[in-house]
Amino acid sequence: MRGGEKVLEIFCELFPDADVFTLIHLQGTVSKIIENRNIQTSFLQRVPLVKRYYRSFLMLFPMAIEGFDMNAYDLVLSSSHCVAKGILTSSTTVHVCYCHTPMRYVWDQYHTYFGIGKKSLVSRVLIPPVAHYLRMWDVTSSARVDHFVANSHHVANRIKKYYKRSAEVIHPPVDCSFYTPQESYKEGNYYLLVSAFAPYKRIDVAIDAFERMGVPLILIGGGQEEVQIRKMAKKHVQCIGWQSSESLREYYRGCKALIFPGEEDFGIVPLEAQACGKPVIAFAKGGVLETVHGIYPPSSGSPEGKADIHPASPTGVFFTEQTPESLMDSVRFFERHQHLFDPQLIRKHAESFDRSLFKEKFKQYIEKQVC
Template identity: 85%
Template sequence: MRVAIVHDWLTGMRGGEKVLEIFCEIFPDADVFTLIHLRGSVSKIIEERNIQTSFLQKIPLTKRHYRSFLMLFPLAIEGFDMGAYDLVLSSSHCVAKGILTSATAVHVCYCHTPMRYVWDQYQTYFGAGQKGLISKVLMPPVAHYLRMWDVTSSERVDYFVANSYHVANRIKKYYKRLAEVIHPPVDCSLYTPQENYKEGNYYLLVSAFAPYKRIDIAIEAFERMGLPLILIGEGQEERRIRKMAKKHVQCIGWQSSESLREYYRGCKALIFPGEEDFGIVPLEAQACGKPVIAFARGGALETVHGVYPSPRESPAAKTLIDSESPTGVFFTKQTPGSLMEAVRFFEQRTNLFDPRLIRKHAENFDRSIFKEKFKQYIESNYSAKIF
């Protein structure tokens, strides 16, 4: 049996690539197909695979400005020859699920999200507040074409697996398909609490610098409160974000996994201001015993046992007293003011967050659990003996 793994692009180690890494461990002989590969940008486990790239790899500027070629992505993903493969596993947040397979192949898509650029996050990326010819004139018809292609190509998938119930609901809404939910993994063997636990003296935000991450909310909130915030990440909004960061916010770029672990261990809490499809970062922080202050939408509701500054804000009227072993605090509006209220609430109650219970919660999402669940899922939906 021959297996192919299809991933949108390989340009850095983020949440999707950490899932891909486990797929490469499950199927060590699988070939990997991707639109663009920046060599050395992902882990050794992925780099050692037989990686095939699309024609976009050879076009000048695409390696650094690949998002500008969004309209060509469907054509590029459909250009791969999958005729020799029995099982195709796509790891998709953009176009990977649109791969063309043979009539006899089984296609399983692990969907991180339907293409956010043209669905629920379209206004964030290309809405009225954006400047430039592409956003104002060219993008509306391109987005219309991509939506039609996205829905049509979803019919090529035999089985959908979603990374969260939040994403499963979007798959049902946009594609009219049902999806099994298997939450992504956190490496609990790497991300561990320090032996002598200490409360940190700074807050931490770890994220790609993309529009929907709403890092601007956190910067404004912490500059106004006068509390220290460290930003770890990079991306298309980096220039704007660095310009916003002044006295109390520090940008230090991407860090190695080992360095990131030390920042998790040293922080007071993780700040998570965006609406994420799932979000592995909050689990990495919790694996280190640290609480999370998160926007109460999306995947954070599935990974954080959060309490609310005010019972009136909670859908279930949660209070701190009746909450079961809280691992963080939720804020309900994507505004600096709402985040500030959550941080002040947390500052007054830090002793109520038990690092041992926070760590125990994160262990429910460990790599070993994800690997076993996914292997069982593949075996249950594929008649040939795989493992």
């Protein structure tokens, strides 16, 4: 139940009789609200080993999404970070795409995922033509969407660049009724990182920084780089795998601050931490600039055009280079200036992204486009 699944859950609440289509469904991995729907899967569901190695079947994703028959529907709502927006609809169907990002594997994160030296010789020969095909399909299929909604201004800019389309921005939700501060504030003795273990998340930067500082860091998550991540974590960094929502909430409540070293399209995790009254130390790029009121340490400067480098009610600290040294400087700055971060004001900021607000905004948007 990551950000995309939490958005899907709200879509299921807004349209309680709607069918759900997905390439692959791993039963029991999402909430009951989603599991209880009529879920229809693509032919990939029957391919041996696909549930474990689904990334290896990326080239088949466009064919799989185009295999669904949408002719019976007046409205199709796609939640897309890869190929969902490429669904084929009839000429009378309204297709609204809630876009988490254009296909990051083949656009701005292509070299992070498939850079020279990261893959075998066979992969280096096969991946470039596959990626080229996927880029062409991704742009072509964007014309099938009637209305784009982006999850951040950062993503809206990508949609404009790659698809030449405009998109309304409706930020994803955080469940402020569930993610709440402790009744009596208590500062923990560790920092926290919650993430899928994917290349662009740059968890390696955080591990290197905290091992060198000798400061405790707890990693919650898992994924394709888990073996490498666990090898890097030694004396001061602890990997504890994915946790239940209840357990995750307790880790948020107990940490000093959340560490967020990647460039994200939006990022629900920083808002969950802030809903628990905890500040965020984040790389100053991507969607986090829309969710965190960050201070730029004097040594780091700030990105061009970013005027508010010392907000009146800060909810975090930014670092401007994706390096262990830059992160270490920001952690040390945070340690010296913890008095600047008010848990109540941090919580109040997160409430402006609450689940109920997202639900109402999206409902109004759909009514405007369809009615």
